[in-house]
Amino acid sequence: QLQLVESGGGLVQPGGSLRLSCAASGFTLDYYAIGWFRQAPGKEREGVSCISSSGGSTYYADAVKDRFTISRDNAKNTVYLQMNSLTPEDTAVYYCAALLSTARNVQALCHMTLRPHYWGQGIQVTVSS
Secondary structure (H helix, E strand, O other): OOEEEEEOOEEEOOOOOEEEEEEEEOOOOOOEEEEEEEEOOOOOOEEEEEEOOOOOOEEEOOOOOOOEEEEEEOOOOEEEEEEOOOOHHHOEEEEEEEEEOOOOOOHHHHOOOOOOOEEEOOEEEEEOO
């Protein structure tokens, strides 16, 4: 079965950190650009950060720039999102998604101009004191 599974979410205090993981099973991520997206209650899903298949190109939404870092370990078939200096505005369900693409430019993925081939089931991140 081809799937993406997110892990690492939970409850954290403002100013804290979390690291999300997105692990693929049933297929290799080597030729996939990966994006992290989030959806807060009552809001549309938005792109947070994306990384090219090689890991050489990344994109960050303005709201998370300088606080979040995306990375990937193709040997482990996993992509990570390190989230620092979290605020209540970061509270959302976070999803990872995979787009079959080796292009360097991943902005279209994060802007959801291109539709990913696979989505994870999502994981809750809650930032609250």
